[in-house]
Amino acid sequence: MNEQTTRQPHSVKPLRVVVMGAGMAGILAGIKLREAGYGSVAIYEKAARVGGTWRENTYPGLTCDVPSHAYTYSFEPNPDWSRVLPPGAEVQAYFERTVEKYGISDMIRFNEEIIACVFEQGRWNLTMKSGLRDTADIIIAATGVLHHPSVPDIKGLPAFEGKAFHSSHWDHSVPLDGARVGVVGNGSTGVQIVSALAGRASKVSHFQRTAQWIFPVENPYFTDEQKAAFRADRALLHSLRYDPTYLSNVERFTNAILDADSPEIREIEAIALGHLERSVPDPALRAKLRPDYRVACKRLIYSPDYYQAIQHPNAALVTDGIECVEAKGIRTRDGKLHELDVLVLATGFKADQFMRPMNVVGRDGVKLNDVWAKRPRAYLAVAIPGFPNFFMLNGPTGPVGNFSLIDIAEQQWQYVSQLMDLVRNGVCNEVEATQAALDDYDQARIAAARKTVFGSGCNSWYLDAEGVPATWPWSQARFREAMAAPQMEHYTLSNA
Template sequence: MTQQQDTRTIIIGAGMAGILAAIKLLEQGKTNFCVYEKADRIGGTWRDNTYPGLTCDVPSHSYTYSFEPNPNWTRTMPPGAEIQAYFENVVEKYGLAPYLRFGEEVTRLDFIDGRWQLQTISGRRDEADFVVAATGVLHHPRLPNINGMERFKGELFHSARWDHSVPLDGKRIAVVGTGSTGVQIVSALAGRASHLCHYQRSPQWIMPVINTPFSEEERAAWRRDPALLKRLQHDPELEANIERFSVAITEPDSEAMQQIEMIVQQNLEQSVRDPALREKLRPNYRAACKRLIYADTFYEAVQRDNVEVVIEDVTQIEETGIRSPNGELREFDIIVLATGFQADRFMRPMTITGRNGNTLENAWAQRPTAYMAVSIPDFPNLFMLNGPNGPVGNFSLIEIAEQQWHYIQQLMDKVEQGECREICASETALAQFDEARIAAAKRSIFGSGCQSWYLDAQGVPATWPWSRSHFKACMQRPDFSAYEQH
């Protein structure tokens, strides 16, 4: 293959990362690509999640493509509908519509004779030299197996499948789950429900944040002065705070982690007046062991007279409500399952077969893993954006995806410039990477003794266990000795 030959790329997923990959290909003058999306429009998590109170917990100007700053954000932490609108505007501006194929869920990928053969649920077939999996992490809702759930006579749905036809005002509502989603929903509905009960298997540490609205004068200034807007995207104070946070995660005994613990403890002590409720809301694990929750009105919401916090696992649902292990029945009109996602699915349930008949299910029999969160041995020319073991923490996944694309493009260049036809991480490189990653992950705050969706089936934190700056350095240039090239 020579540099002049036209390679074809298939992108799977039209969320944030898939949109990024498509734009980057167009920037390079490449038009021989296609984006397959299982839904009927773009957006990924911001399309699927529309629950009341939905907000990004990354500052708006950070949760923005570096090349497409947005002067029109209305708040420090942007609401979900604004983020979805931002991505829709980006897709229109960059002319991506001709490359998008909606309603085309990819069911299988097979690496045959040096190319990837694709099939979708509709029977469409395609083939390409490269596959970029931008399927996301949190897109398969986790539905709990609760006894009697099917008997409930009211309305019951997962937070990522919100039923907007169901009226909320004056209703008796149960919210099951206490991650960011549960906290946001409770904060939004506390003033609307006649009675709201928040079921928490374990309480969360809450990092206080002020979700400041931006004035029209500020937004007008950003529209007038692109340089001012660009500086806002890379605010030195915010950058320093993010780096300190990443150090705290990787070094649980550091001063940075001690500061985080002090802040969240003070927030609980100073915000919750009733001593009994305060102790009910006090976690029995260290701050940031679970993904840290950023919230501005949650503690205020749970102190309302019509809100009840119940610290227990929901094990029994009946026709009219939820029965506690002690026999008490609480009756509800609506039960919301804010129970998260199957974070270990990634590209699955696609059937993916790489070189030598090796399947993804076999490669991931123990745990999902990828060298540098990008490449899997025996799956040549297939690369992942926000894949296993990436920095899925309280960071901007847009920034992470942009850094990963910079890395992936250099792998693709090897093929396009004729240096090889196939490239993927070697088994040895992945084994060495995983050994170091697992050791570091067990020492991180995520491995300090709590249950969270960060943990894999063996109880090992699955996220990037080193600092943000280390990840950025790794993404600057691949270590090509870690890759098999044929």
């Protein structure tokens, strides 16, 4: 940082900070703001509970695909995870306990959806759907990525006489035992649902548009003795978050996705292909399950039991395209009617929305929707030119994949908090990324992203409207280095 940014402040300015969302990243922001002594903080949450995607998703079989001890805040390890890959309800409970333990409940305003956030006369003016208004000096957008369901436009869907719902809006009043269940979509969610329902439902029909690469994984329970050891030795518990095997796997996977022709990607592909060959003896079914694109081009799926589940006598893989939905079920393009009682749309989320459809307006009336008309952009995934004192956690072009987004958010918070301190300590009133910094970053990022495995030819939610992977295309080490401290030449400081 330069001399201007490091000079000693005369006093600490009282600031109003608003956090958008009480999911994983919003909870993190609330805890860190309280630790840093920010006295005026509000977290606005559109729902009635914390938890974000873990609150929204409650479908059968919901499991985190990041090891439990890596999917925790660094400052709040959990000795009581039941399994290596924890069920969703445990993850949700962890976040709820953390909110209570760190005493940030008083910050959170539930059932308050922000519909407008407008920068005027040096401050952010917020309007809630309820009519409530607030004003902030600094905005932390922690809205997450996977919270706007993507509902497919399937002809005839409203005509279905059974129960139909998106996987993130699971209707737990609907009986599943003995029912005929159709699952549309075979990403991680669809795979987990089919694995959970095969054997419960009288028939599970899994409608597959594109085969997925599935990586073998075990999910053992932690024993009572192990959990007792975790509780007794915090150092042991802490070490699990940085388990060398896990970190080695992350590094291997990172190197793999950065180069679609790397030895690492070929090794991962060989493991996944061998898993398919060993697990599915029927050559016809095996052929339907074999992808025709590079491994990890779509988000790699980790499952201990999907191949077994889809071979259950009560399960069927349907690869003929969907023609339409009718009153009694789904008719495929081969003319067959698959009769159903329950239709589950495991069709993912609109990953390019972030805080939208909120009306966010920056300096001089610049609308975020216009700035993002081509693709969502943010310098280093956290800052947007023309939007002063507005910072994102897990924003566009951040690291994605099979990593712990908690770790990513903590790294981003380390970076954002340093920018906030400039305002708090009186160095400036406003800080924003320069357009040149964003343009240079995005140009380099797009060139690198096209070379990653995400750009190797498949269709996935990683791709923007122009087919460019909307991802961080470099190593985890480079991300950590970038998040260690802002390069202040890439920011404009103003005392307007």
